[in-house]
Amino acid sequence: MIHFDNVTKVYKTQNRPALQHVNVGIEKGEFLFLVGPSGSGKSTFLRLILKEERPSQGHVHVAGKDLSRISNWKVPHLRRRIGCVFQDFRLLPNKNVFENVAFALEVIGKPRRFINKVVPEVVDLVGLEGKAHRMPNELSGGEQQRVAIARAFVNRPMILLADEPTGNIDPATSIGIMKVLDRINRTGTTVVMATHDAAIVDAFRKRVVELEDGRVVRDQSRGVYGQAY
Amino acid sequence: MRAQFVLQEIWIGLRRNLTMTISLVITVAIAMALFGTGLLIRNQVSVSKDYWYDKIEVSVFLCAKTSSNPACRKQDATQQQKDDIKATLEKMPQVAKVEYETREQAYARFKDRFESNPSFVNSTRPGDIPDSFRIRLKDPQQYKGVVEPLISKAGVDQVINEQEILKKFFKILNGLQWAALLIALFQVVAAVLLVGNTVRLSAFNRRRETGIMRLVGASNTYIQMPFILEGAIAGLIGGLFAAILLVFSKTLLLDRLAGQMQFTTQLSWGAVLAVIVLSICFGVLLCAVASFLTLRRYLKI
Numbered sequence: 435m436i437h438f439d440n441v442t443k444v445y446k447t448q449n450r451p452a453l454q455h456v457n458v459g460i461e462k463g464e465f466l467f468l469v470g471p472s473g474s475g476k477s478t479f480l481r482l483i484l485k486e487e488r489p490s491q492g493h494v495h496v497a498g499k500d501l502s503r504i505s506n507w508k509v510p511h512l513r514r515r516i517g518c519v520f521q522d523f524r525l526l527p528n529k530n531v532f533e534n535v536a537f538a539l540e541v542i543g544k545p546r547r548f549i550n551k552v553v554p555e556v557v558d559l560v561g562l563e564g565k566a567h568r569m570p571n572e573l574s575g576g577e578q579q580r581v582a583i584a585r586a587f588v589n590r591p592m593i594l595l596a597d598e599p600t601g602n603i604d605p606a607t608s609i610g611i612m613k614v615l616d617r618i619n620r621t622g623t624t625v626v627m628a629t630h631d632a633a634i635v636d637a638f639r640k641r642v643v644e645l646e647d648g649r650v651v652r653d654q655s656r657g658v659y660g661q662a663y
Numbered sequence: 664m665r666a667q668f669v670l671q672e673i674w675i676g677l678r679r680n681l682t683m684t685i686s687l688v689i690t691v692a693i694a695m696a697l698f699g700t701g702l703l704i705r706n707q708v709s710v711s712k713d714y715w716y717d718k719i720e721v722s723v724f725l726c727a728k729t730s731s732n733p734a735c736r737k738q739d740a741t742q743q744q745k746d747d748i749k750a751t752l753e754k755m756p757q758v759a760k761v762e763y764e765t766r767e768q769a770y771a772r773f774k775d776r777f778e779s780n781p782s783f784v785n786s787t788r789p790g791d792i793p794d795s796f797r798i799r800l801k802d803p804q805q806y807k808g809v810v811e812p813l814i815s816k817a818g819v820d821q822v823i824n825e826q827e828i829l830k831k832f833f834k835i836l837n838g839l840q841w842a843a844l845l846i847a848l849f850q851v852v853a854a855v856l857l858v859g860n861t862v863r864l865s866a867f868n869r870r871r872e873t874g875i876m877r878l879v880g881a882s883n884t885y886i887q888m889p890f891i892l893e894g895a896i897a898g899l900i901g902g903l904f905a906a907i908l909l910v911f912s913k914t915l916l917l918d919r920l921a922g923q924m925q926f927t928t929q930l931s932w933g934a935v936l937a938v939i940v941l942s943i944c945f946g947v948l949l950c951a952v953a954s955f956l957t958l959r960r961y962l963k964i
Contacts, residue, residue: 484878507883514880524878526871537872540668541881589879 435593435624436460436483441492443478443648451490452478454648460626462592465619467635468628469659470645476628479645480595483626484516485509497592514542517586517594517623521601523578525570531557531581532566538585552588560584560614576607580614587618594618596627600634608634632659672872672889673896676865683861684897690857691901691946694850696908699942700916701843703909706934707917708836715829719803722823723748723813727793730820740794744818751816752798757809760799766790793820836920851949854901858894858953865890866961873962886962891954898950902943909939 436459443453453475460466468476481487482494485501494501497515504512525534532553539549557566560580570578579599586594596615600608612634619625629635635642635658642657643650652660677684725745726735745763752761764772769792777783800806803826810822866873876886913935 510877510880510882512880513878516880518878524871524875526875537875538879541876541879541885543885585875585879 435462435464435497436626437493437495438479438482439493439495441482441489441494443475443482443487444490451648453482453489453645456492456645456648456650458643458650458653460624462624463619463622465616465625465638465640466627467638467640467642467657467659468626468645469630469635469642470651472630474645475648476645477597478648480518480597480626480628483593483595484518485512510542514589515592517583517589517591519579519582519586519594519596519599521598523570523575523582523602525578525581525585527570530567530569531562531573531584534570534581535584535588538588542589553584556584556588559587559617561610574607575603576610579603579611583611583614583618587623591623593624593626596625596629598629598631599627600629600631605631605633609637612638635659669885669888669892672869673892676869676889676893677896679868680861680864683857683864687854687857687861687897687950688901688904690850690854691898691950692904692908694847694854695902695905695942695946696912697843697847697850698945699905699909699938700912701840701847702938702941703913703917703930703935704836704840704843706938707920707930708833708840710930710934712829712833715825716803719800719825719829721798721800721806721809722825723752723796723798724792724820724823725794725796726818726820729790730793732820734817735820740818740820744816745794748796748813748816748818751812752796752809755809757801757805758798759801762797762799764795764797766792766794769793769795854949855953858897858950859957861897862890862894862954862957863961865893866958887955887958890958890962891951894950894954895947898947899943901950902946905942905946906939909935909942 438456438458441453441456442451444451456475456479468479470476478487482489482501483496485494485504488502496512499512501512526537529537535553535556536549539552554566557563560583562577562580562584565573565577568577570581573581579602583594583599594615599615600611603611608631615625615627616638639656639658641655642652642659644652644654644660725740725748726732727739728737730737749761749763752758766789770787770789773787773792774784798809800809806824806826810824813819813822873886913930918929
């Protein structure tokens, strides 16, 4: 599903590469934790999958396609098949839960009837039954993240990228978020989650890829967060 | 693409930068009004030229007792001199038609032409305009070869080429036209910069929305359309104000000028309408293109 083929990324303003000779293959339906300290290249890894950045060397393949061969005007179509969740939720404060999730479909031109059918299903799936008309500021952090996940998943993407989704949430609530991600993973969606949260990684026992200074230092199925931290 | 969504976004965008939008509308209105006025003056000039060049004549005024030209020696031109001048004129290849006009005929024609200006007519007495030959040229541009040999002839007081008089007037109109277009150009530059700022503010205000749109894979057109239409709508409103200003500039400027100059040719409303449509289109296009170009800088796709 996602293949990094000897990928190196050097940002123009920095001498030190953000990623160096990374080779990682992620299969369809996998759940992968991307761990490592801040600045180890986790976010760059995710941005490369979205084609928000281009590799300085090497190739990134997503769903069998070499991203360097996808023309710029087709990038939106790539992104429609990839859902994204962030630490800071990125909800629209002036729209309620339903509207926030619906927004993702509106802007890709889906018809109103389809939106009215699909959005409530996804809102229920992430565990926000009966809260469709709440505004984001009336929700807890965990609930806001569920809205963000619903928005990322509403278009049924093949891949869900999560950049520290539990970074702003207390440990107890994080478990609930992880359950939602796990549920989404079980529908066949590939999930890549960058995280600092050792407890979660240890509890879930999924594949772990550890980055340090832009290099893959560990790639372990059913791994733990690691001893160094 | 869902129209309702786009319209809603445009409305939000315009309302959020209301002051910017207002200044943009005013600038576009002035720019387009001046641009349109320049075009109207140009039309007026060409319409008037067509009208006048058809009637343009070279007048050879003959000596009279009242002439101030010393060559006339305060005497009327003799019949022999008149015949001599007439023969010379008829031999010239550039001349299409020669007519002799007596003082009485000249006065009648003068009264007729300045009918609408009675005080001017009343201050002139029948003998004030001397006898003359009125010459119609085959090509009004080629008057030099006709005028020069006549000036030195005995019995000729002065040779007046009507085209010279008109030329002065057209020069003034041309000056006005270029002044209007030049100021319009500055205003267009200001409008482009304002569109840039408005779009930049708009893009900043909506950075959350556009960020999410990008993330969920909205197409570039979908992301850019509200901004471009926002510019275009401001341009359209500005253009409509410009249309009102253009109607004023026709009735208050050109028609008055035409009245002063005894033009029988006023610009038709059809021509004004064409200029208005052109100005509005130009305004809309200008703003849309300027938004598009700014977006490329401030809205990462």
